[in-house]
Amino acid sequence: MGLVEYEVKGSYAVITINRAEALNALNSGVLDELDKIVDGIDTDAVRAVVLTGAGEKSFVAGADIGEMSTLSKAEGEAFGKKGNDIFRKIETCPVPFIAAVNGFALGGGCEIAMSCDIRIASEAAMFGQPEVGLGITPGFGGTQRLARIVGPGMAKQLIYTARNIKADEALRIGLVNAVYPAAELMEQAEKLASTIAGNAPIAVRACKKAINEGLELPMDEAIALEEKLFGSCFESEDQREGMANFLRKKDDPAKVKHVDFKNR
Ligand code: CO8
Numbered sequence: 001m002g003l004v005e006y007e008v009k010g011s012y013a014v015i016t017i018n019r020a021e022a023l024n025a026l027n028s029g030v031l032d033e034l035d036k037i038v039d040g041i042d043t044d045a046v047r048a049v050v051l052t053g054a055g056e057k058s059f060v061a062g063a064d065i066g067e068m069s070t071l072s073k074a075e076g077e078a079f080g081k082k083g084n085d086i087f088r089k090i091e092t093c094p095v096p097f098i099a100a101v102n103g104f105a106l107g108g109g110c111e112i113a114m115s116c117d118i119r120i121a122s123e124a125a126m127f128g129q130p131e132v133g134l135g136i137t138p139g140f141g142g143t144q145r146l147a148r149i150v151g152p153g154m155a156k157q158l159i160y161t162a163r164n165i166k167a168d169e170a171l172r173i174g175l176v177n178a179v180y181p182a183a184e185l186m187e188q189a190e191k192l193a194s195t196i197a198g199n200a201p202i203a204v205r206a207c208k209k210a211i212n213e214g215l216e217l218p219m220d221e222a223i224a225l226e227e228k229l230f231g232s233c234f235e236s237e238d239q240r241e242g243m244a245n246f247l248r249k250k251d252d253p254a255k256v257k258h259v260d261f262k263n264r
Pocket residue numbers: 021022023025061062063064065066068076077079080083104106107108109130131134137138139140
């Protein structure tokens with residue numbers, strides 16, 4: 001067993017951070033393996049990815065404090081960049097990532113969850129950015145992504161106080177989309193991944209790009225980006241078959257079938 005596990009389950013995959021003895025804390029070894037796995041995802045075949053942590057207690061309890069404790073300023077900055085580069089790969093990976101948060105999601109754990117497209121959590125999940133209590137800032141994108149997800153006021157309160165919040169509060173502030181009993185979390189995450197994977201992959205990928213890149217642009221440019229991506233879906237086999245399938249319903253509702261999208 002490696003520090004990070006990767007399992008392809010048909011049209012989606014599951015990545016598991018596998019360092020349960022340290023509550024899945026992110027050390028350099030975990031980050032290096034994760035980087036290789038994300039680089040190696042076959043984004044033609046895999047249409048959604050679930051990211052979770054091994055064991056029943058923790059998703060990811062942050063960056064490894066032992067490893068960080070003796071870093072110089074330059075090394076600290078380099079370690080921040082190492083994490084940021086990988087999390088950015090997840091954020092910009094063409095296929096959607098779902099974080100299945102099964103316990104502690106603190107510091108770098110909250111940050112890796114926020115680099116995913118969608119977060120769902122178990123009732124036992126706990127979120128927080130405890131860094132200022134350790135004498136550092138969030139360093140894997142927390143100051144930026146938390147503010148974008150829950151708004152600057154709430155992000156500042158959580159970051160300045162270093163207060164951890166439970167799953168119900170994370171749901172209330174919009175940090176997660178849904179909360180499930182622990183025993184149901186993976187089933188729900190995989191069901192969500194499977195639903196996404198059943199839709200037209202070219203279109204899903206274009207939606208991810210349009211939302212992520214559009215949010216960084218003024219509205220006129222964002223709308224123009226959407227137009228380009230919308231146009232890019234046409235003349236694909238999937239667009240023709242998806243629409244033809246709908247139109248067949250007009251002749252005979254019995255003719256509507258599940259479309260087996262081909263990703264072309
Ligand atoms: N780093 C290293 N080891 C950890 C970490 C961590 N973040 N979290 C837990 N562990 C280890 C513990 O040391 C312990 O190991 P051992 O058994 O060898 O003593 C084992 O995991 C189990 O942990 P506990 O015994 O502490 O379990 P508890 O149930 O008592 O407590 C907690 C669970 C509350 C999650 C507790 O472990 C804790 O507070 N952990 C630290 C959480 C934290 O502060 N995370 C943020 C770290 S900072 C960060 O992520 C910054 C990201 C950006 C970095 C940028 C780099 C420059």
